[in-house]
Amino acid sequence: MKTKDKILKEALRLFNERGLSQVGVREIARSLDISVGNLSYHFPKKEDLIMELLSQIRMANDARYEEYFEGRASLGRFLGTFRQIMENQYRYRGVFLGHDEINQVIKKHFDYLSIEEKRRKFFHRIYTDLAKAGELKLAEGDIEFLISFITLFGRFWMMEASISFTDKSKEEIIDHYMGLLKKQLGLFV
Amino acid sequence: MKTKDKILKEALRLFNERGLSQVGVREIARSLDISVGNLSYHFPKKEDLIMELLSQIRMANDARYEEYFEGRASLGRFLGTFRQIMENQYRYRGVFLGHDEINQVIKKHFDYLSIEEKRRKFFHRIYTDLAKAGELKLAEGDIEFLISFITLFGRFWMMEASISFTDKSKEEIIDHYMGLLKKQLGLFV
DNA sequence: GTCTATACAAGGATAGAC
DNA sequence: GTCTATCCTTGTATAGAC
Numbered sequence: 001m002k003t004k005d006k007i008l009k010e011a012l013r014l015f016n017e018r019g020l021s022q023v024g025v026r027e028i029a030r031s032l033d034i035s036v037g038n039l040s041y042h043f044p045k046k047e048d049l050i051m052e053l054l055s056q057i058r059m060a061n062d063a064r065y066e067e068y069f070e071g072r073a074s075l076g077r078f079l080g081t082f083r084q085i086m087e088n089q090y091r092y093r094g095v096f097l098g099h100d101e102i103n104q105v106i107k108k109h110f111d112y113l114s115i116e117e118k119r120r121k122f123f124h125r126i127y128t129d130l131a132k133a134g135e136l137k138l139a140e141g142d143i144e145f146l147i148s149f150i151t152l153f154g155r156f157w158m159m160e161a162s163i164s165f166t167d168k169s170k171e172e173i174i175d176h177y178m179g180l181l182k183k184q185l186g187l188f189v
Numbered sequence: 190m191k192t193k194d195k196i197l198k199e200a201l202r203l204f205n206e207r208g209l210s211q212v213g214v215r216e217i218a219r220s221l222d223i224s225v226g227n228l229s230y231h232f233p234k235k236e237d238l239i240m241e242l243l244s245q246i247r248m249a250n251d252a253r254y255e256e257y258f259e260g261r262a263s264l265g266r267f268l269g270t271f272r273q274i275m276e277n278q279y280r281y282r283g284v285f286l287g288h289d290e291i292n293q294v295i296k297k298h299f300d301y302l303s304i305e306e307k308r309r310k311f312f313h314r315i316y317t318d319l320a321k322a323g324e325l326k327l328a329e330g331d332i333e334f335l336i337s338f339i340t341l342f343g344r345f346w347m348m349e350a351s352i353s354f355t356d357k358s359k360e361e362i363i364d365h366y367m368g369l370l371k372k373q374l375g376l377f378v
Numbered sequence: 379g380t381c382t383a384t385a386c387a388a389g390g391a392t393a394g395a396c
Numbered sequence: 397g398t399c400t401a402t403c404c405t406t407g408t409a410t411a412g413a414c
Contacts, residue, residue, distance in 0.1 A: 020289075020290050020291055021210075021289065021290050046290075047294050047297070047298070050290070050291065050294050051294060051298055054294070054295070065311070068315075072322070073315070073318035073319050073321070073322040073324065074319075074322065074324055075319060075324045075325065075374060075378070078315060078319065079367065079370065079371060079374075082343075082367070082370060083363065083367055085343070086343075086346070086347075086363050086366065086367070087363065089347055090347065090359055090362075090363065093347055093351070095291060096291060096347060096348065097347065097348065097351050100209075100210065100289030100290065100291075101209050101210050101235075101239070101289065102209060102239065102284060102285060103351075103352070104236075105236050105239050105240060105243070106243070106352075107352075108236070109236070109240055112352060112353075113353075113355070116352070116353050122254070126257075126262070126267060129262035130262050130263075130264060130267065132262070133261070133262040133263065135262065135263055135264045136264065141372070145369065145372045145373075148365075148369050149369070149373075151349070151353075152341075152342065152345060152346065152349050153341065154271075154274070154275075155345075155349060156341060156344075156345040156348065156349070157275070157341065158275075158278055158279065158282055158285060158286065159285065159286065159345065160340070160341050160344065160345070162282070162286050163292070163295075163301060163305070164302075164305050164340075166302070170279055173279075174272065174275050174276065174279065176337075177275065178268065178271070178272055178275070180334065180337050180338070181268065181271065182268060183330070183334045184334075184338075185264060185268075187376050189264070
């Protein structure tokens with residue numbers, strides 16, 4: 001195996017273990033028993049290393065989608081493809097995962113699991129009340145689904161906006177995401 | 190205004206401008222014409238500063254929810270409350286926003302808007318085909334909704350999992366999120 | 379092409395004087 | 397409460413050996 005490939009492999013292993021921002025080039029080099037300069041020769045910047053890993057993910061995902069398009073359109077096949085994509089994302093989780101500054105702080109200072117628990121109970125109460133008041137028609141499992149939706153949604157809408165809607169105003173962005181939430185809840189009215 | 194409050198205010202302003210990881214303590218200090226040591230006196234670690242901002246958000250959000258619970262349960266009131274929460278999150282966007290290492294790299298090296306565009310067209314094709322094949326029943330606006338759902342979902346499920354399901358296995362996690370996707374699409378079968 | 383050694387800048391953190 | 401000086405780590409760059 002070439003040094004370049006060894007570096008990519010070990011870097012991904014370390015990133016998956018502790019996250020992108022927590023693993024420095026020195027550590028990758030040390031872990032492989034090579035010098036920093038050597039690593040710099042193959043990947044002048046840490047960025048270049050990350051770019052290479054991102055390209056690997058992209059290629060793997062594209063291949064899965066191409067396979068899908070070669071067959072007939074079916075919900076089952078689509079769900080199967082999407083699961084493969086998710087498996088692939090998981091394989092490279094260290095590249096994406098929330099090991100940035102803010103997540104470090106939250107995990108260190110808050111008991112996040114109990115906050116999360118509280119958060120879910122909270123929405124459970126809100127939706128149960130809405131169902132009792134006849135504002136929502138909820139069957140078995142619907143509440144859990146809506147809770148999962150809104151926790152993910154409420155946490156990440158702004159991150160997505162910062163990526164996808166760089167040119168939009170605050171009002172436009174919030175209107176867009178409020179529209180999604182309304183539509184989602186509207187399915188249960 | 191006390192130095193401590195001035196620091197918090199200026200830090201948030203700078204974070205909103207360029208993101209948490211791009212603003213150092215030296216810059217915050219310089220911007221206020223105080224010394225780094227002085228800043229360190231009020232907030233020994235950058236973490237402490239972030240924690241304080243996070244607490245402010247939490248308190249503001251909690252207040253909104255308490256107001257909601259004081260009134261009667263209605264969809265309209267809930268949506269109104271949620272919008273206020275979103276406005277509040279936006280006010281503190283710099284604390285959360287994707288200015289971590291990976292986002293920097295992506296924004297620098299990829300034409301992200303056109304990739305995003307392609308991604309949406311892609312899912313548009315998939316869902317249109319599924320509708321034509323009779324696998325999904327989609328009315329006006331449903332496709333756009335499902336696309337928005339799956340782009341946000343596909344990008345952030347793993348981040349949420351790393352926060353909420355730290356004790357679960359890969360299979361359990363993927364099963365959970367696949368369940369969400371199935372349920373969502375099942376609403377249009 | 380492959381690697382080592384070394385230097386430099388920037389950022390977080392802290393000790394000690396006033 | 398505020399400041400100066402200093403330390404350590406991390407990303408980055410490069411001269412030069414083999």
